[in-house]
Amino acid sequence: MEQLRGTGVALVTPFKADESIDWNALEKLINYVIDGGVDYVVSLGTTGETPTLSSEEKLDLMKFTFEKVAKRVPVVVGIGDYNTRDVVKRLETCPLDEAAAILSVAPYYSKPTQEGIYQHYKTIAAASPKPIILYNVPGRTGRNMTADTTLRLAHEVENIVAMKEASGEMVQCMQILRDKPKDFIVVSGDDALALAQLACGMDGVISVAANYFATDFSAMVKAALNNDYPAARALNNKMLKGFDLMFSENNPAGIKAFLANRGLVENYFRLPVVPATDGLYQQIGDYLSKY
Template sequence: MQALIGTGVALVTPFKEDFSIDTEALCRIVEYSIAGGIEYLVVLGTTAENATLSEAEKEVVIKTVVDCNNGRLPLVLGVGGNDTRKIVEELRTRDLSAFIAILSVSPFYNKPTQEGIYQHFKAISEASPIPVIIYNVPGRTSSNMLPKAVLRLANDFKNIVAVKEAAGDIVQAMQILKDKPSDFLVLSGDDMIALPMVLAGGSGVISVIGQGFPKEFSEMIRLGLDRKVEEAYKLQYLLSDSIDMIFEQGNPAGIKQVFDSLGIAESFVRLPLVQVDESLAQRIDDFVKKLSN
């Protein structure tokens, strides 16, 4: 899965003031990401506010991104949840021909055991006609998919090709990197430690901030992959304040404010999320202007 090496971005779903999907803005975000040097696009990840999208709206998002991308970059589709049977059914019925892989989050709310997580992804692996990226994000799921479970899945199922590791724990990531199969990819799901993970042997990142500052962030990851450490860390420190800011009042409210400041999309989010407050919006706007100069 060489196409997954580098920077992928978990696309937001932009909304109009009436909270309908802004397909024109979504196209602009796709174009901006492609022009900035991103390696692939992730459609309907958790950053897309999946929980508040109807099935019909999800289809609109998929069609919009597929059409706007027009085959230029590889696409990954988010297919996850906490009802294993429902995911398996979706994988058996959905047209996945436009995608090179699915991204599937570890079950949230149910808080399964490590064996439950293993059995969940075993079922997904057996149902999926395309490669699977498993996604560990304890801050959202309330359960941590431990390295032992990740490595067990990586060894047992050939079509489980990567993990998006977002525990925010570089030591945990290094445990996976140390013992993983040679062709299994470890992708950062945490923007702030994406570069350290790459330097430790990771293959890249599925990023939030990368869609806001694609040129700088994707270059940072490429420099890290090339072991040009000093140049990479210059970009890390250039962007670090923005990474803190976009998560300060929740994702994707922060990254949507970046797009608002860039004039690409408005910052509307659906309840229970709310837009960032005026103070943070001003700080983000100031950062965008500073980086543009």
């Protein structure tokens, strides 16, 4: 799964004032990030406000993304839920021929045990026609997937090929990197920690910030993967304040404020997400005017 190395971008879902999907803006964003140098795109991640999308909208978004990406870069599709049977059904029925892999978040809300998390992933991996990327984000799911559980899945389940690690626990990340199978890909899910995690041996990043910082973020990751850390540090330092602003209130409110500032999307959401406050929006504008 070498195509998962480098920079992946978790695409936002642009909306219009009436909360319908803004297809023109999505096409513009897809072209913007690909032209900026990202290595692959992720459709239907949580940054895309997928909990507010209907089943029909998710299917339309996936097909639209395949069409507009037009095989210029790989497309990873997000399919995850706390209902294992529902994930299996979607994996068996969605048209995934053009997908490179499936990004599947650990079960949320129900807070299963580590054995429950293991059995969930083992079950969906058996049903999936595409390789599975684990996604550990305890800040959203309410349960950390431990290094032991990740390594058990990586070593025992053939169709699980990679992991997006967004726990923020650096020791846990290093344990996974030390003990994983040689060909198992580990990517960061924390934009602000990505450089440090790349230095520890991660293979890339699935980024929110790359929606806006497509060129600089991709260049930072490439430099780090080529062991050019002076160049990577310079780019990371340039973006660091942006990361702080982007996530200070909510994701995707922050990244959409950045994108709206550039005219790539309109600053609309579906509840319960609301736009960034006026104060944050002003801070973002001030930062970008000097970027």
